Amino acid sequence: MPAKTSISGFPEWLPEERMIEQRLIETIKQQYELFGFAPIETRAVEQKDVLLGKGETSQEIYLLSRLQAREDEPESDMGLHFDLTVPFSRYLLENRGSLSFPFRRYQIQKVWRGERASSGRFREFYQADFDVIAENNLSIHADAEMVQVMHAATTALPIPPVIIRFNNRKVLEGFYQALGIENFEKVLTCVDKLDKIGSDGVMSMLEESDISHEKALKCLDIAKINGSTLSVIQDIQDLGLNSSLLEQGLEEMTYVLRATQHIPGNLVTADLSIARGLNYYTGTVAEGIMQGMEGSGSVCGGGRYDNLASQGNFKFPGVGASIGVTRIMSQMLEHGLLSCSRKTPACVYVALVSEAMRHQSDAVAQALRARGIACEVADTAPKFGKQIKIADKKGIPFVWFPSLEPGQGHSIKDIRNGDQQDVSPTKWMPPEQDRQVRIIKNEKAWEKLGLDSVLKR
Amino acid sequence: MPAKTSISGFPEWLPEERMIEQRLIETIKQQYELFGFAPIETRAVEQKDVLLGKGETSQEIYLLSRLQAREDEPESDMGLHFDLTVPFSRYLLENRGSLSFPFRRYQIQKVWRGERASSGRFREFYQADFDVIAENNLSIHADAEMVQVMHAATTALPIPPVIIRFNNRKVLEGFYQALGIENFEKVLTCVDKLDKIGSDGVMSMLEESDISHEKALKCLDIAKINGSTLSVIQDIQDLGLNSSLLEQGLEEMTYVLRATQHIPGNLVTADLSIARGLNYYTGTVAEGIMQGMEGSGSVCGGGRYDNLASQGNFKFPGVGASIGVTRIMSQMLEHGLLSCSRKTPACVYVALVSEAMRHQSDAVAQALRARGIACEVADTAPKFGKQIKIADKKGIPFVWFPSLEPGQGHSIKDIRNGDQQDVSPTKWMPPEQDRQVRIIKNEKAWEKLGLDSVLKR
Numbered sequence: 001m002p003a004k005t006s007i008s009g010f011p012e013w014l015p016e017e018r019m020i021e022q023r024l025i026e027t028i029k030q031q032y033e034l035f036g037f038a039p040i041e042t043r044a045v046e047q048k049d050v051l052l053g054k055g056e057t058s059q060e061i062y063l064l065s066r067l068q069a070r071e072d073e074p075e076s077d078m079g080l081h082f083d084l085t086v087p088f089s090r091y092l093l094e095n096r097g098s099l100s101f102p103f104r105r106y107q108i109q110k111v112w113r114g115e116r117a118s119s120g121r122f123r124e125f126y127q128a129d130f131d132v133i134a135e136n137n138l139s140i141h142a143d144a145e146m147v148q149v150m151h152a153a154t155t156a157l158p159i160p161p162v163i164i165r166f167n168n169r170k171v172l173e174g175f176y177q178a179l180g181i182e183n184f185e186k187v188l189t190c191v192d193k194l195d196k197i198g199s200d201g202v203m204s205m206l207e208e209s210d211i212s213h214e215k216a217l218k219c220l221d222i223a224k225i226n227g228s229t230l231s232v233i234q235d236i237q238d239l240g241l242n243s244s245l246l247e248q249g250l251e252e253m254t255y256v257l258r259a260t261q262h263i264p265g266n267l268v269t270a271d272l273s274i275a276r277g278l279n280y281y282t283g284t285v286a287e288g289i290m291q292g293m294e295g296s297g298s299v300c301g302g303g304r305y306d307n308l309a310s311q312g313n314f315k316f317p318g319v320g321a322s323i324g325v326t327r328i329m330s331q332m333l334e335h336g337l338l339s340c341s342r343k344t345p346a347c348v349y350v351a352l353v354s355e356a357m358r359h360q361s362d363a364v365a366q367a368l369r370a371r372g373i374a375c376e377v378a379d380t381a382p383k384f385g386k387q388i389k390i391a392d393k394k395g396i397p398f399v400w401f402p403s404l405e406p407g408q409g410h411s412i413k414d415i416r417n418g419d420q421q422d423v424s425p426t427k428w429m430p431p432e433q434d435r436q437v438r439i440i441k442n443e444k445a446w447e448k449l450g451l452d453s454v455l456k457r
Numbered sequence: 458m459p460a461k462t463s464i465s466g467f468p469e470w471l472p473e474e475r476m477i478e479q480r481l482i483e484t485i486k487q488q489y490e491l492f493g494f495a496p497i498e499t500r501a502v503e504q505k506d507v508l509l510g511k512g513e514t515s516q517e518i519y520l521l522s523r524l525q526a527r528e529d530e531p532e533s534d535m536g537l538h539f540d541l542t543v544p545f546s547r548y549l550l551e552n553r554g555s556l557s558f559p560f561r562r563y564q565i566q567k568v569w570r571g572e573r574a575s576s577g578r579f580r581e582f583y584q585a586d587f588d589v590i591a592e593n594n595l596s597i598h599a600d601a602e603m604v605q606v607m608h609a610a611t612t613a614l615p616i617p618p619v620i621i622r623f624n625n626r627k628v629l630e631g632f633y634q635a636l637g638i639e640n641f642e643k644v645l646t647c648v649d650k651l652d653k654i655g656s657d658g659v660m661s662m663l664e665e666s667d668i669s670h671e672k673a674l675k676c677l678d679i680a681k682i683n684g685s686t687l688s689v690i691q692d693i694q695d696l697g698l699n700s701s702l703l704e705q706g707l708e709e710m711t712y713v714l715r716a717t718q719h720i721p722g723n724l725v726t727a728d729l730s731i732a733r734g735l736n737y738y739t740g741t742v743a744e745g746i747m748q749g750m751e752g753s754g755s756v757c758g759g760g761r762y763d764n765l766a767s768q769g770n771f772k773f774p775g776v777g778a779s780i781g782v783t784r785i786m787s788q789m790l791e792h793g794l795l796s797c798s799r800k801t802p803a804c805v806y807v808a809l810v811s812e813a814m815r816h817q818s819d820a821v822a823q824a825l826r827a828r829g830i831a832c833e834v835a836d837t838a839p840k841f842g843k844q845i846k847i848a849d850k851k852g853i854p855f856v857w858f859p860s861l862e863p864g865q866g867h868s869i870k871d872i873r874n875g876d877q878q879d880v881s882p883t884k885w886m887p888p889e890q891d892r893q894v895r896i897i898k899n900e901k902a903w904e905k906l907g908l909d910s911v912l913k914r
Contacts, residue, residue, distance in 0.1 A: 006504075006547075006551055007500065007502065007535070010500035010502060011500075012497075012498070012499055012500055012548060013497070013498070014497075014552065014555055014556075015496055015497055015556075015562065016495075018495075018496045018497050018498060019495075019496060021498075022496060033802035033803075033831050034802075034826040034829070034830075034831045034832075035826070035831070035832075035833070036801060036802065036803030036831055036832055036833030036853075037801075037802070038472035038473075038475075038476075038800065038801040038802060038803075039472060039475045039476060039479060039802075040469075040470070040471075040475050041469070041470070041475060041478075042469055043464065043467035043468075043469055043581050044501070044567065044569070044581060045467060045581070047463075059524065059525075060523070060524070060525060061523075061524040061525075062521045062522070062523060062524070063521070063522050063523075063524055064519045064520070064521060064537075064571075065519070065520050065522065066517070066518075066519060066520075066571040066573075067516065067517070067518040067519070067536065067571055068516075068517060068518075068571065073573075078464070079524065080521075090463075091469060094463055095471065098471055099471075099472075100800070100847070100850045100851040100852075102836045104801070104833065105472065110501065112501070114521075114523040114524055114525065116523075116530075124500050124501060132836075134836065138836070139812075139836055139837060141815060141834075141836065142836070145834075152826075259819075343495065343557070344493060344494075344495040344561070345490035345491075345493065345495060345496075346490075346493030346495075355596075358598060362716075369491040369492070369609075372491070373491075374490050374491045374492070374493055375491075375492075375493055376492070376493030376561065377598075377602075379559045379589075379591065379595070379596055379598065379599070380596060390557070393557045394557040395557075396493075
């Protein structure tokens with residue numbers, strides 16, 4: 001049962017759930033660092049004009065005001081960030097002189113969207129971003145690497161395989177140009193819905209937007225193309241349209257297809273129906289969905305943005321993506337896919353013989369901690385049976401019984417199976433599998449989603 | 458040079474600084490977990506009445522409003538949390554049925570204070586809290602443990618020794634009661650300033666508050682008492698005043714003094730001038746300052762709060778403290794005490810022979826990453842000398858040169874000393890000290906603060 005949320009859209013977790021979230025974040029961090037991304041954090045707030053300048057087409061922003069603002073005080077112009085890309089661009093320009101380019105950073109923080117309470121959407125959630133931003137030019141290699149990092153990071157997580165679909169805005173825009181369509185943002189919005197509303201739905205949407213039936217059919221034709229091999233490029237060319245932008249896009253798409261050929265299991269495919277909602281993307285766009293949970297939407301997404309940041313004559317093209325940690329968490333919990341081997345980091349509950357003998361239990365705890373074993377000392381000294389029950393309720397696997405009289409030995413009980421043995425506080429170590437909290441994949445829940453073959457891999 | 462802050466009070470760090478902050482947080486987390494505290498996070502926002510109900514005497518709160526609020530929408534009643542204790546109490550009551558008591562949790566998050574921009578204070582900062590909350594009764598043992606955890610966590614950090622001073626509100630209030638002083642909150646405020654304004658200053662402040670000269674002298678007498686042994690208790694009793702509250706407080710103080718006797722170097726002392734600003738404290742209060750930087754204020758603080766949370770007839774007394782991560786960070790950076798062994802997690806910069814040979818560099822990177830070695834592949838392929846310069850500017854210690862022709866070997870260069878050797882991507886390991894980013898104590902800066910003896914310990 002997840003923690004109760006007394007304000008909708010602001011999820012909170014119980015400790016045993018938070019430990020899962022911590023593990024997800026730690027795993028993503030390790031993967032990003034393996035690729036040489038360096039950590040930063042930006043403040044939660046940005047100036048309103050920075051937030052409104054670029055980014056979402058319709059920003060849902062929380063503005064701040066001081067409770068104790070004086071009457072003559074100018075209104076606050078600050079709001080909470082709604083993503084991590086816009087703050088990163090601002091940070092990059094401010095610290096340009098202290099950074100080395102191409103600058104590779106990762107950033108794992110909460111973001112906020114000022115949605116209506118009734119929307120059912122998250123209003124606070126974790127994103128795990130990585131981006132590389134260059135001065136003036138950033139090679140297409142960065143686009144391919146983005147897909148590789150998305151794959152590496154999601155594969156390292158204890159979640160269903162993530163299928164990454166990518167596209168290239170230049171291909172679509174170049175294709176629409178060749179078709180003579182001006183309002184391509186509108187077309188992108190329609191086409192992006194192919195998964196949800198099907199061909200007929202997209203056709204009616206396009207025709208409602210004053211796109212002729214013939215052109216709409218062409219838009220649908222290209223949107224239906226997908227695959228993991230270079231035949232995708234051939235399929236697009238077979239549609240018989242041409243523009244220089246389209247050609248440039250196809251070249252980039254070819255590069256990314258080639259660079260991701262080695263990834264097994266069709267986990268990376270080109271998919272011409274992917275558009276991504278953010279209007280700052282200019283080339284490659286990508287998103288990932290979890291196998292077996294395709295209906296729950298994407299759990300990661302990103303792309304190239306060539307024009308987000310600039311300073312004087314300098315441009316700072318970037319490529320990066322974001323993993324939706326909170327979205328993954330909520331899916332894992334909703335379907336019961338993961339659980340924790342215990343409800344607390346404590347591995348040992350040190351029992352208390354009596355209040356007068358507390359120094360003895362404290363000494364045991366100190367000896368265990370000195371060797372990295374997490375433990376908790378009983379708060380009061382009821383009978384040992386009662387103390388075992390308390391430990392059990394806390395989900396701590398071992399109870400330590402200090403010697404009752406000087407000269408007598410200590411003993412420890414594994415309360416999961418009742419095994420008890422004589423031990424020394426300076427020597428005993430928990431079995432390997434109990435040293436740290438473990439994340440457990442619940443087989444039945446995975447089977448229910450048809451993911452048993454993945455589990456056994 | 459720290460990252461530039463374009464909004465005052467909202468500090469941001471460069472990657473090499475953020476890596477120090479990450480290490481501080483990771484170290485505190487480990488220590489809290491060794492004591493069996495379980496992790497939670499609460500949402501950044503609380504309902505206004507929760508924020509205003511308890512806590513700071515004069516809350517500096519940021520309120521939220523939706524940019525896109527409709528006209529008929531009721532005003533938002535949410536604000537950003539200003540500490541982690543108030544949210545924790547709320548969370549505890551909401552999730553009471555799923556938690557085991559006494560509930561021990563830690564929580565490391567940012568908090569926000571809606572201070573005026575000109576105040577020079579932090580408006581966003583990290584706190585690392587640990588607390589234990591019980592149902593109805595929480596033994597004095599928890600107070601002693603709080604001091605022990607504060608000591609253990611701050612000692613594990615690469616910072617100057619933290620001197621922890623503690624007091625007990627019951628001792629002070631019981632003493633003032635016995636003196637016949639009603640308005641003891643006012644007296645606490647004055648006495649708390651002893652460090653800053655001295656005896657004369659406190660005397661005038663007290664007399665301005667309508668405390669008679671004789672009573673003010675007594676208040677000053679007790680405030681001047683401090684020490685690490687039980688003589689402190691004797692000194693207080695020698696002042697010849699008595700009340701049942703005072704006696705209860707002295708008993709608690711005796712317990713904490715006894716339980717912390719084993720901590721060496723006078724790092725824990727009772728100090729009757731410590732009051733702490735928060736009005737929810739009811740017994741033990743404690744704060745820590747860094748040796749050699751006493752003027753910079755406390756870096757951790759906490760205490761017992763018996764009345765913060767209640768539900769029906771149930772009371773939930775708690776004890777806990779907070780380490781001010783951002784305050785510590787800013788002090789470390791300001792005095793140049795710490796630095797990072799490199800500016801990025803990347804240990805190896807894989808050079809690029811030519812764009813056509815990129816697959817070769819990618820393969821090297823993949824082999825290194827598979828063995829946990831963080832690396833970055835060159836973005837473009839200028840001459841090797843240029844690539845070495847780029848790696849150097851990025852602060853990456855090793856540059857990898859893939860074979861120029863099939864059959865030829867790979868080599869790696871330590872660009873700090875120029876050493877070059879032939880290596881294999883599946884076998885080479887960086888020297889132990891270069892595997893992870895190291896935090897370095899800058900000897901000269903420590904010496905300058907008179908902390909050289911600490912460094913050598």
